[in-house]
Amino acid sequence: xxxxxxxxxxxxxxxxxxxxxxxxxxxxxxxxxxxxxxxxxxxxxxxxxxxxxxxxxxxxxxxxxxxxxxxxxxxxxxxxxxxxxxxxxxxxxxxxxxxxxxxxxxxx
Numbered sequence: 001x002x003x004x005x006x007x008x009x010x011x012x013x014x015x016x017x018x019x020x021x022x023x024x025x026x027x028x029x030x031x032x033x034x035x036x037x038x039x040x041x042x043x044x045x046x047x048x049x050x051x052x053x054x055x056x057x058x059x060x061x062x063x064x065x066x067x068x069x070x071x072x073x074x075x076x077x078x079x080x081x082x083x084x085x086x087x088x089x090x091x092x093x094x095x096x097x098x099x100x101x102x103x104x105x106x107x108x
Contacts, residue, residue: 001073005037006030006061019071022063035060039070
């Protein structure tokens with residue numbers, strides 16, 4: 001399976017099984033042979049790569065000619081939605097309403 005790192009859409013299998021350097025996503029036109037679509041991409045490690053000694057890549061979303069490139073092979077994680085994050089941080093809206101009722105008890 002081939003997925004786009006940018007839009008997450010599943011792409012058609014390649015007939016040759018090899019991803020060309022200049023391949024782009026059919027849906028969003030993002031480069032596919034880039035750090036963000038590589039199995040070795042690990043932000044925070046030196047050069048953001050799990051393989052030591054790789055060449056420095058300035059733009060992780062642009063096409064590159066890295067010989068260590070290995071296609072990610074899975075869909076990227078979904079982006080967090082603000083509503084979901086607020087639920088994780090502050091609980092459900094019902095919980096917030098209960099806290100407001102409790103605070104109202106002590107208002108003079």
